[in-house]
Amino acid sequence: MANPLFDQLFGRHAGRTTPFLHLGDGSAITHAAFLAMAGQYANAFSEIGLKPGDRLALQVEKSPHALAAYVAAVQAGIVFLPLNTGYTAAELAYFVENSGAGLLVCDPAAAERLRPIASAAGARLETLDAQGGGTLSERAAAQPEQFQTVDRGAEDLAAFLYTSGTTGRSKGAMLTQINLLSNAETLVDTWRFTAEDVLLHALPIFHTHGLFVATNVMLLAGGSMIFLPKFDLDTMIAHLPRATAMMGVPTFYTRLLDDERFTKALVGHVRLFVSGSAPLLAETHLQFEKRTGHRILERYGMTETNMNTSNPYDGARRAGTVGFPLPGVELKITDPATGAKLPDGEIGQIEVRGPNVFKGYWQMPDKTREELREDGFFITGDLGLIDDQGYLQIVGRSKDLIISGGYNIYPKEIEGLLDDQPGVLESAVVGVPHPDFGETVVGFLVAENGQAPDLDAIGAAVRAKLARFKHPRKLITLPELPRNTMGKVQKNLLRQDYGTLFTE
């Protein structure tokens, strides 16, 4: 037995004194030093009492220490559960309780607020801040750097990533060692990553894109990352000349293009720009090529499946498409009513199967059965077609989902909260085009008894409960919601009527 994910991605770099993380202040952490740090965290987790298979929930700022905690979890066979730093205490309580986490790691500033949540769920609480301070790092610093890697099999769980659902309840997507490893191997080959590459990393590390795509790929390839705490335009401009590759959500690309310092000369060293997590406008693609001479490589993935398709490395990268299924990934377009495969050119639901596809939703067998067929095909909830050249085009979503700056927002969760507010009879939440975030959230309210609801009080209630990125950027009161003859709210009409709220 061994631990394939740890051995392939991390363990193989033991002793290498080449840089792995270049930090914003000009310092660097070598592969060997990073692994030593991870070994110390793995020992700290054992000392705390975490056992293989236990869940570790972590809501902390992005830092080398936070990344080391991920690697340590893999080495110790602990299931890693990273959480968006924007989540409120109310949102967090659900994840900790639902996952049965044995340990919650949070920022020291949040510790008092989160302690009752951890104890109610029977979890220990430790802290870690952006500079690597906190009770967890103090514990780790006192530990040996060597840790006896825990044996894990390909089908053992490596991570839980929570994704919200159409019902408003978040589901823990269970990802196995082989899900993560197989995808990293495929992407390294497909995108030609090598030990020479330097990836500009400004994505958060609590989602698939920043953690599994960017980090796992770079670890496997043996290259290094310019590891920035977040996307900041000035910092990106300062570091781009050293990078050979960048991965980002479309907002990264539109923000860069809005800055005149972003020129062809600035990115002369870059060989690859990858975009994903949300649709890249064809216009952005073309503008980018005009400015830099680079064609952005757009790919398509999800939390449950890692990456499914990619435009080719060699060959035409076509704007408005997400390319071909990756090697080892099967993809078909099916009739939503019957599940039967549709011919190329017809729009239907996108289904995928392969070693990248997750094991199911944690403790939700019914939800798992609804979306993951017995034959292994996963129903993505995205709608698309295969065009005459074999490229996948995503044309919409059958799931009621808004993607803002690469973050997923399910209207149901916000509608549930709005409906509960005094003076609100009912509500509808839709996504409308936004120049920076691609889409943003607008909430429509119908007043109870014709009285105008108190929008300030409703805004405050939303702020208390939901992460900032989910907040409606506008609340609009309507006499009634548009409905079809079946009584179903016609969100398409709301999107149509209010589609230019932020773009005019």
Ligand code: MLC
């Ligand atoms: C921040 N804010 C957002 C937001 N991000 N609001 C809506 N949508 C977002 N995505 C809030 C801030 O809290 C702030 O609130 C205000 O909006 C303006 O913030 P900002 O400073 O302009 O935002 P910034 O911090 O720069 O963040 C924007 C961003 C970031 C796009 C750089 O959101 C980001 O890094 N997104 C990447 C998401 C990601 O990695 N997704 C991958 C999911 S995996 P206030 O109070 O100041 O108004 C996946 C699978 C796959 O989907 O295929 O990859």
Ligand code: AMP
């Ligand atoms: P998440 O659940 O956060 O993993 O988000 C996955 C969803 O993001 C997918 O189901 C798609 O709807 C969307 N997505 C990811 N990549 C792309 C892309 N390149 N183009 C359009 N949508 C995308």
